[in-house]
Amino acid sequence: MLHLPATLHLDVTLHNEAAGVVGVRERLVLVKRAGESLRHVLLKLLSWMLFYAPDLRIEMGVEQRHEPDLVRVDDQGRPTFWVDCGSIGVKRLDRIARQNRDAEVVVVKGTEREARLYLQSARPFLRRPGRVRVVGFRAGFVEELADAVHDHAAIVATALGAPDHLYLDVAGSALDSPVAVLRASDA
Numbered sequence: 490m491l492h493l494p495a496t497l498h499l500d501v502t503l504h505n506e507a508a509g510v511v512g513v514r515e516r517l518v519l520v521k522r523a524g525e526s527l528r529h530v531l532l533k534l535l536s537w538m539l540f541y542a543p544d545l546r547i548e549m550g551v552e553q554r555h556e557p558d559l560v561r562v563d564d565q566g567r568p569t570f571w572v573d574c575g576s577i578g579v580k581r582l583d584r585i586a587r588q589n590r591d592a593e594v595v596v597v598k599g600t601e602r603e604a605r606l607y608l609q610s611a612r613p614f615l616r617r618p619g620r621v622r623v624v625g626f627r628a629g630f631v632e633e634l635a636d637a638v639h640d641h642a643a644i645v646a647t648a649l650g651a652p653d654h655l656y657l658d659v660a661g662s663a664l665d666s667p668v669a670v671l672r673a674s675d676a
Contacts, residue, residue, distance in 0.1 A: 495521045497530065498641050501538070505648040508541045519547070528599060531634050532574035533558050536597045538646040538655060539624070539668065540572065555585055558597075568592040575599075579611040586617045594621045601625035601669035608671050618673035626655070630666040637662040 497519045504511050517537070521530050533547055536559050544561050551560055551568050559572035568589045573582070574597045586594050596611075598604040604625030615621055637659040638644070645658040650668075657664040 496640070497521075497638070499534070499638070500641070500643045502643075502645045503538060503541055503648075504646070505538070505541045505652070507648065507651050510541060513541065517547070526575070527635055528631055529558075529575045531631055531638070532597050532599065533572075535626070535631070535634070535655065536572045536574055536595070536624075538657075539597075539648050539652045540570070540595065541648075542570070545570070553588065555581060557585075563591075571595070572597060579607075579614045582611055582621065583614045583616060586615060586621055590617070592620065596621070596623045598623060598625040599631045600628045601667075602628065604669055604671055608673060612673060615673050621673035623671045623673065625669045625671075626666040630664065633664050634659065637664060 499517045499519065501515050501517055503513045503515065517534065519530050519534060521527065537545060537547060540559070542561055545559055547559050549560050550556055551562065551566070557568065557571045558574045560568050561570035563569050569592050571585060571589055571592045572595045577596055582596065596607065598607055602625070604623045608623045612618065634657065639660065642660045647656040652668045654667050655665065
C-alpha cells in the first residue's frame with residue numbers, strides 16, 4: 490500500500506445506475522484523521538460512490554453521541570441515511586439504528602467475508618434489523634484501490650445495479666468488484 494498524504498484531493502466522475510446519474514463530477518477532499526487508516530478513508534470514498542445522492546455528506550456531524558462517516562439529513566437535520574465504514578461495535582450499531590428511527594443504516598466493510606461475519610455477530614443485538622444493511626467488496630479490492638490512488642487522482646466510477654457491481658478507472662488503472670449487499674433482516 491502506498492503512503493498517501495493526510496489529505497486526498499480527488500476528481501471523481503460518477504455514473505450510478507441506482508441514483509439515476511450519469512457523469513456527475515465532484516472534487517472530493519478526503520482528510521485522513523489522526524488514528525484513521527487509509528483503508529477507512531477509501532471505504533468512505535467507495536460508500537460515496539455506491540450511495541450517491543446530491544445531499545450525501547462525508548464526515549458531517551449530526552449532534553449525536555455517535556457520528557456517521559456519511560449521512561443524509563432531512564430539513565430538521567435528522568439523519569435519513571447513515572453510513573459507518575470499517576469497525577463499528579454491534580451494540581453501537583443497535584444504538585444508532587434505534588436512535589435514528591427514520592434512517593436507513595449501512596455498515597461498509599472491506600470484503601464480503603468481513604461483511605458476512607460482522608452481520609452474523611450483529612444480528613442478535615439488533616432490535617431494528619429491517620433498516621440495517623452491511624456491504625462488502627471482493628477480497629483485495631480496497632488494497633488495489635489504495636495502490637492505484639494518489640493525491641489529485643482522476644477517478645471514473647460506475648456503479649451498476651442496486652448497487653451490484655462497481656467499476657473504477659483510477660488514473661488509468663481499471664479496478665472492479667462485485668458489491669455484496671446483505672440485509673440484517675434476512676435469515
